[in-house]
Structure formats: C-alpha cells, structure tokens
Amino acid sequence: MSEVVVETRNLTKIYRDFWGRRKVHALKSLDLEINRGEIFGLLGPNGSGKTTTIKLLLGLLFPSEGEALIFGRNASDVRRNERIGYLPEESYLYRFLTAEEILDFYGKLFHIPAAVRRQRANDLIEMVGLGYAKKRQLKEYSKGMVRRVGLAQALINDPEVVILDEPTSGLDPIGTRDMKDLILDLKRQGKTVLMCSHLLADVQDVCDRIGILFQGELKEIGRVDSLLTVKDTTDIQTTTLPDAAVEEIREVVKKYGGEVKSVGNTRTTLEDLFLRIVEESRLHPGRRAHGAGNAVSVPSEEGTAASADPSNGG
Amino acid sequence: MVIEENVPSIFTWFPSAFLEWGMAVCVFFLLLGFLGMLFSSLRIGPGNAFRLVKKTARQTLADVFAVSGKRVGALGMLTFKEALRRKVVVVFIIFVLIVLFAGMFLDPTSPHPAQLYVSFIFNTTAYLTIVLMLLLTAFSLPADFQKKTIHTIVTKPVRISEVVLGRIFGFALLGTALLVPMGLVSYGFVIRGQAHTHTVQEELRLDDKNPLLERGQTTTARDHSHKIVFDKENRVPYLTPNRDHTHEIRMTERPDGSRHFELGPPIEMYRARVVQYGDIGYLDQRGIVSEKGVNVGDEWEYRSFIAGNTDAAFIWQFDNITPSALVDGALQFEFTQEVFRTHKGQIARQVIGGFYIRNPETGLMLEVEIFQSNESGKSVFRVPRMINISADKMNLKSGHRNPNGTSASRASAVAVKIARQGGELTSYPPEEQLNVGGASRAEFDLFADFVAPESSQFDAQGREIKRKNVMEVWVKCLERGQYFGAAKPDMYLRHRDAPFAWNFFKGYLGIWFQMLLVTIYGVVFSTFLSTPVTVLATLFMTLGGRFHQFMAMMGAGDVEGGGPMEAAIRLFRQENMTIDLNMNSYEVIVSKMLDTVFQAFVLFLSYLVPAFSRFDTSEYVSQGFNISFDMVLMNFCTVAGYAVPLYILGYLCLKCREIER
Numbered sequence A: 001m002s003e004v005v006v007e008t009r010n011l012t013k014i015y016r017d018f019w020g021r022r023k024v025h026a027l028k029s030l031d032l033e034i035n036r037g038e039i040f041g042l043l044g045p046n047g048s049g050k051t052t053t054i055k056l057l058l059g060l061l062f063p064s065e066g067e068a069l070i071f072g073r074n075a076s077d078v079r080r081n082e083r084i085g086y087l088p089e090e091s092y093l094y095r096f097l098t099a100e101e102i103l104d105f106y107g108k109l110f111h112i113p114a115a116v117r118r119q120r121a122n123d124l125i126e127m128v129g130l131g132y133a134k135k136r137q138l139k140e141y142s143k144g145m146v147r148r149v150g151l152a153q154a155l156i157n158d159p160e161v162v163i164l165d166e167p168t169s170g171l172d173p174i175g176t177r178d179m180k181d182l183i184l185d186l187k188r189q190g191k192t193v194l195m196c197s198h199l200l201a202d203v204q205d206v207c208d209r210i211g212i213l214f215q216g217e218l219k220e221i222g223r224v225d226s227l228l229t230v231k232d233t234t235d236i237q238t239t240t241l242p243d244a245a246v247e248e249i250r251e252v253v254k255k256y257g258g259e260v261k262s263v264g265n266t267r268t269t270l271e272d273l274f275l276r277i278v279e280e281s282r283l284h285p286g287r288r289a290h291g292a293g294n295a296v297s298v299p300s301e302e303g304t305a306a307s308a309d310p311s312n313g314g
Numbered sequence B: 001m002v003i004e005e006n007v008p009s010i011f012t013w014f015p016s017a018f019l020e021w022g023m024a025v026c027v028f029f030l031l032l033g034f035l036g037m038l039f040s041s042l043r044i045g046p047g048n049a050f051r052l053v054k055k056t057a058r059q060t061l062a063d064v065f066a067v068s069g070k071r072v073g074a075l076g077m078l079t080f081k082e083a084l085r086r087k088v089v090v091v092f093i094i095f096v097l098i099v100l101f102a103g104m105f106l107d108p109t110s111p112h113p114a115q116l117y118v119s120f121i122f123n124t125t126a127y128l129t130i131v132l133m134l135l136l137t138a139f140s141l142p143a144d145f146q147k148k149t150i151h152t153i154v155t156k157p158v159r160i161s162e163v164v165l166g167r168i169f170g171f172a173l174l175g176t177a178l179l180v181p182m183g184l185v186s187y188g189f190v191i192r193g194q195a196h197t198h199t200v201q202e203e204l205r206l207d208d209k210n211p212l213l214e215r216g217q218t219t220t221a222r223d224h225s226h227k228i229v230f231d232k233e234n235r236v237p238y239l240t241p242n243r244d245h246t247h248e249i250r251m252t253e254r255p256d257g258s259r260h261f262e263l264g265p266p267i268e269m270y271r272a273r274v275v276q277y278g279d280i281g282y283l284d285q286r287g288i289v290s291e292k293g294v295n296v297g298d299e300w301e302y303r304s305f306i307a308g309n310t311d312a313a314f315i316w317q318f319d320n321i322t323p324s325a326l327v328d329g330a331l332q333f334e335f336t337q338e339v340f341r342t343h344k345g346q347i348a349r350q351v352i353g354g355f356y357i358r359n360p361e362t363g364l365m366l367e368v369e370i371f372q373s374n375e376s377g378k379s380v381f382r383v384p385r386m387i388n389i390s391a392d393k394m395n396l397k398s399g400h401r402n403p404n405g406t407s408a409s410r411a412s413a414v415a416v417k418i419a420r421q422g423g424e425l426t427s428y429p430p431e432e433q434l435n436v437g438g439a440s441r442a443e444f445d446l447f448a449d450f451v452a453p454e455s456s457q458f459d460a461q462g463r464e465i466k467r468k469n470v471m472e473v474w475v476k477c478l479e480r481g482q483y484f485g486a487a488k489p490d491m492y493l494r495h496r497d498a499p500f501a502w503n504f505f506k507g508y509l510g511i512w513f514q515m516l517l518v519t520i521y522g523v524v525f526s527t528f529l530s531t532p533v534t535v536l537a538t539l540f541m542t543l544g545g546r547f548h549q550f551m552a553m554m555g556a557g558d559v560e561g562g563g564p565m566e567a568a569i570r571l572f573r574q575e576n577m578t579i580d581l582n583m584n585s586y587e588v589i590v591s592k593m594l595d596t597v598f599q600a601f602v603l604f605l606s607y608l609v610p611a612f613s614r615f616d617t618s619e620y621v622s623q624g625f626n627i628s629f630d631m632v633l634m635n636f637c638t639v640a641g642y643a644v645p646l647y648i649l650g651y652l653c654l655k656c657r658e659i660e661r
C-alpha cells in the first residue's frame, strides 16, 4: 500500500493582484505525498495555506510554481475528477435546489445512470440524516444541514480520493461524531482521505499521518503515533487514587531520580504538539520545527533545532 | 413603405459568406494567439510562451468539440431552473398585462391598425426578452464565481467548455420557453385584437353617375366604416377596403325584395405577400443604357428619376419567370412610384405612364398598360398568360388613352420601336416576321414569347451572369416635363400569398435569433467581466449592432468625408465633404494615417458586432411581406457563425481564469 495518490512537488502559490504585484506568499515549495488508503490531516493556524493547497490540487487555483497531482495527473485532465470527491471549506451549493435535486444534478455530471443515481442519492441523504428535509430548498436549510448536503455531494461518485476542507465546521456534536465514523469507514473501504481541520482531537483519532503548515511552510510531517510519542516523558494514568497514594507515588519517583511534572488527566497531545510547533515557528521564522518524537522529517535548514524548549511545558 | 433588402438565394450567399466567415475567424484567433504569446512571453520567456500557446490551442480543440451532451444538458437545466426559481415567469406576466392593456394606448384611429398591432407586439416581445436575457446572463456566471458554487462544478469531471455551453443552452432554452407562449399570446392578440365586423346601416341608394350601381355604407366599428357597392346587373355586393382590410359580404334576398347583408370578420388584413424583385437598369433620355436615372434634387438619392415623353425608361429584369409565378392565370406586378412634376400638368388626372414587358433576347416588347400614376402609392399590373392584342383588352383600362396619340391596338409596334431604341439589342426578329402590328399574329403566349429561357448580362465588375427564364419589365413616363422616380425594390412580381401565421412564426424566429445572440454575448462576456461591465458590453453589442451598416461602411472607408480626423479638419477649414483634401499639407497626411488606424479598428469591430437589425424581421410581418425561407436560413447561419467563435472565446476566457478569483 505505498502507491502515491496525491502528490505535490515544489508547490508554490503567490497571490497577486490585478496588476501582477505580489500580495501574499501563501504556499512555499510544498512537497507532499499521500499514499493510497491513507488518511492525511493537514493542520495549521488560520491563513497558513491549507485551503490553498487543496485548491491547487483541485485546479481551482493555478500554481505559481511546481506541480499538484492527483493520480499522477494535473487538474487540466478533467477525467481524473471522476474519482475525486471534494467538500469545500464552506458550502458552495446552489441554494435554489432541493437536496434531492442537487445530488441528482451532481450525479448527472458523473454520467451515473439514472437508477443508480437515485439509489445513491437516497442512501447518502439517509446517511447524512436529512431524509426528513430532502424535498426542501437548500436556502431554507441551517448551516449544518447544508454542510451535510455538501458531504453527501462529495461522495455521490463513490470517489477513491476524498478531499475534505474542515469537514466538521458547523456540525453539531453528533454530526462531528458521525463525520469521524464516516472517515474511518472510508478508510476501511480503502479510500484515501485528505482533510484539514482545527479539531485536533478528531484529527488525532482518525488520521494516519499529519502535516503542519505555518505561513505557507510545512513545519512538520509524519505518522501520528510516532509524532505523539514523547520519548523523555512518561505519563502515568490510573483510576482515581486517594491523595495519600499520589503522595506515595511522588516519593517513589523521587527515589529513582525522577520528578513528577504533573499528575492528572492526560492532555490531548496532538494539541500540545500543534501549539508547540506553531509557537516555535513564530519565534524562529523560517526554521523547520522540531517536534517531539521521531518525526519522519526532512532535515531543517539550520541543521539542528533540538534546543527548542517546550515552552508550554509546566 | 417597401421592404428594400433583396435576399439572395442561400446557395449563392453561403459559399462566399462562409469563406469570409472562415477568414475572419482565423484572423481573430490568430490575433488572440499572438497576443497571448506576447503577454506570456513577458512572463515566462518566448520559448515557454510558444509551448504554452501550442498546448492551449491543442487542448482547446479537444475540449471544445468533445463535450458531453448529458453534462451540458444537466448544466443547462440547472441554469433554467435557477432562472425559473428566480421568478422569471414574472416577465411573462408583465407581458400578458401589457398585451391586456395595449388596446388602451394603441391609437384606434390609425390608418394601418394591423401594422400598428404587429409592430407593437413584436417590439414588446423583442425588448422584453432581450433585456431579460441581458440581465440574466450578466448575473449568472459572475454570481457563480462570487458564491463559489462553480467550485463544486469544476471539481467534477466537467470541461470548462461544458460550463460555457451549459449556460448558453440553459438560457436559450429559457428564452425559447418564454417566447413560445409569448408568440401564441401575440398571435391571439393580433388576430383577436382586430376582430370586428360591421352591419349595413342604411338602405342602399342609386349611384348618381352610374345607373347600374347602388351605394351604401356600413356602421362604424373600430373607428371606421366601409362603403358597399352593389352591382345591380350581376346582383353582387362589394365592400371597399379601408384600414387595410375588407370583410366577406353575403347577401340574402327576401321574397319581398328586401335585401339583407351579412358581413364576416376582417379579411386581407394580415397577409404575407410573396414578392420577387428584379434588377433595375435605366435608359437615359436618348434611350442609351445608363447607370442611373436623373437626380431631381433630392438629397436622399434612393430613387432615380426618368424624364417623361423621352426615351428614358426603367428596366427591371426578372428571372425565374415560370408558370408557377402565375396567380389567377396572370403575372401580377406591383409598382410604387414617386412623381416629380415640373409643371402642374392636367389637373383632372395624374401623370400618365406606360408599363411594358419585353423579351431580353428577342427584343419583342408589349405595351401592357397605360396607367395613371398614383400619388399615394401603388399601381398593380396584371399580365395574363395568353395575350390577345387585337381584342384590345389589355391595352385599354378604364379609358386611359396613350397621350402620344398612339392607338392602343398599335401599342406593341410602338413598343418594339422602343426596344430598338434601347440600343443594347444585338438582334431581334424583323417586324414583318412578328407582324405585331398586323393581324397575322395577335396572340402571344407570355412564357413562349416574352420570357427568354436563358439570358446573360454583365455586372459592374464585368462578370457574366447567366440567368434562366428572364423577362424584362419597362416603365416609362409618357408626359412631357414630368418625371417618374423609382428604385429597385419599387417594382416586384407578386406571387401567391403565404399563410400569415407561418410568416408570424418566422418573424418570431427573428426575435429568437436576437435572443440567442444576446444570450451568447452575455454568457461569453460574463466569463471574464463583472456583472455591470457585462451588461454594458452586451448592450453595446446589441445597440452597436443596429448601426452595423454604418460601421461596415466606415470600416471599408466608404463614408463620404473620410474618418473622424479628416472630418474634423474639414469642419475647421469649412470645406465641403465631397472635395478631396489637399494632400500636400502635413496635418492632412497625419490625420489620414490616424484615420486609417481608426478605420481598421472599426472594421475589426464591425466583425465582432453582428448586424442586429438584420435579424429584426418584424417589419416584414407588419408590412405584410413574406419572410423568405432563404432569409431565415441565412439568419440562422449568421447566428451560428457568431455562436461558434464566441463559444470558443468564452471557453478560452474561462479556462485561463483562476476559478478562485
């Protein structure tokens, strides 16, 4: 399972204004490879270039330099879109159509035969839980409802690669949960998923690999499990103990030359990692962040970055 | 008014038009490619730019032709639905309301109510649909970009060409769906709006002058009445036409001798005359072929004049004169003339002229009728198939005598003389052989004797034009010091009328063509312009198209007085525009150069802007002339001719545009 499905090479995007003057350097030579069957999470603060990356991959933007390929083909080959599903950042759907009509319409664009189309549209509407409202126009929908239609729309062609830009934004907790289940379900079916999200807990739960962007630069990339393994820290988690027991454990740790940093519920470590990398990048712009763990990373420009101290440590 | 344009047959028009089209399209896209290369080589260097343009050209060819009908259909239906859900139907309701209340503001005393109604309804329909399509198209694609709904389209396996075509198709469908019911309502409005009848008001009275006639009058309806003439001998009533129509009239005689007249709905109000035009030529006063007649001082040189009682004549050549042109056993010519008097002449009557037919090959000529000109309008001449000279039937009509004193029975001999004086005859049968003046041959067959199976002529460029079944029609003014004026379309051969409903439909096709063009321009402009600019640009095309003829003339440098710079110089120096400017001065040379650049630009523009007025065929319908099938085909080809390159242009614009922005 190492076939590369999504690939960017030296992908760069500079937004220019009407007169061709540079405005924003939104993406700086991004190299990314996503394998078949993988769930890849693209993380980063607002405005770091996640959506830009996705739009470049889909051909909604033209790269200033480099290439963005899916199935090894660039966006001018529209045939590849037959195997791609895309959920945009916000729900860009025709508001004057009903949920049923919109799925039928998108189905037609894929040349799906009428009977299959109807069946699939029905299934998807049920799946996103909109069966009760499928005959109403989208303009009467709430934000989350439209989002659900957007998701159904992205799956109408039973795609091999699914690109989700903030899939959980606007969804209620149940919807968020369903989305997570859905993504895991897609993984089970062997689909490749590229998503970006700000809900790190969810990303941690579903993603195989993540990349962290900061101001258009890739700061970290690697497998979630290895990225989150903090080698010089041991977490102890037990069922709730009486205070006396905690005191005793402190003593034991002290006896072995250790020091208890904190005891309590374990923090979301991806969040930790994320905040650290972002903070570090802000302090040392242009330097490849050094996360915890054995990141599968390209050597940083300035050689070692090991001295970085986790500033939010204790 | 006479419809002026002479529609060539589609077969003669198409090859040359196609060639011109092909050349214009090639030049346009080569220019586009060149500009593209120029700009991109500034950015990425000439080598890369060349490769880019080549790649774009190849992909364009692939994308433009390999479109999926299904996807275009789906996108079209989306567009259609969007417009419907935006309550476009309101436009139709507005239309119906206008129609319902039209009766209130359409002049009821109009002398040509049918014309008024038809042109009113056609204009209303055309303006409503054109403005609607203008706005709809200008808003749709830009809104798609703004709301980013296009993002979910182009990330599906949809070609950009399909997006453009889908829009065009959707709006065309919408326009059609609006025009069909509008057309039906309009037809109903035109027919029902004029429906009326009269009753006979008073008892008929004996005519003062003619004891065989009784006269009477109908009641007034829709602001007019008709006169009834009752022919006592044949016991038939006639109704005189008024307001461009008459009514069917039936009479029942009661046993007590009283008569009862019953009038039907209006007839002959709406018709579609099928007319055939000939080529006009002139003989000057000495009977020599000349390019033009006399100018009697009109600034508008539309009509040329011929002097009376000289050898001057108008000559129209008609081809394709076959028995199929016969209506009720005769060829029917209608002639509109203008009379220019240098003296009052005889007060009691109008100026007298002669109408002749002639075989262009043999030179045999016949005086068909001596007629009185009709200040207001039209004279009608009927040429029966079998012509019997000795019977004097056809040379005498309502007692007009030839003022030259030629007796009517000798008319044909006179006519042959005229033919000889025409000067361009090479050979014609000697008089004895024909013996037109004598008794040996008094009967002629129109087609055998006056129609040449084949005749050739030389046009202005010296090319030989061969025509089949040609007949000449001559008109002379027979009064000294008076002039007749006519232009080419003033004389036409009238064929059997076509059904009005069918003509109405063809008129509506004209609106349909305009709607299509506006739609295409709107969609194409909206691929790269914002909504307000699209509206302006399309409006410019639509309005500019109405001045297409002037633009084409200016582009070709045919406008008298030169281009704008030259005209400005003339204004300054107060020089007449017919005099050539002195070429020695420096500013004249510069201004001529500037004008040449301007001229090239206008020429270019005149190719971009379609001649919108060409598609406006409502005048034919309202004036009661049939829109020939050739013309419909021609307009269709023209629309297609604009549609194809515009579609490609739209594709290119959208393709080169980042969807995100």
Ligand SMILES: Nc1ncnc2c1ncn2[C@@H]1O[C@H](COP(=O)(O)OP(=O)(O)OP(=O)(O)O)[C@@H](O)[C@H]1O
Residues within 6 Å of the ligand: A015, A016, A023, A024, A026, A044, A045, A046, A047, A048, A049, A050, A051, A052, A053, A089, B660, B661
């Ligand atoms: N159309 C545009 N024109 C100019 N600059 C743009 C445009 N779109 C995005 N940018 C800039 O590009 C950078 C990256 O934007 P992008 O939308 O990719 O961020 P993001 O990572 O998706 O952020 P978020 O988490 O808020 O969605 C930002 O600085 C943004 O201002």
Ligand SMILES: [Mg+2]
Residues within 6 Å of the ligand: A050, A051, A052, A089, A165
């Ligand atoms: Mg984003």
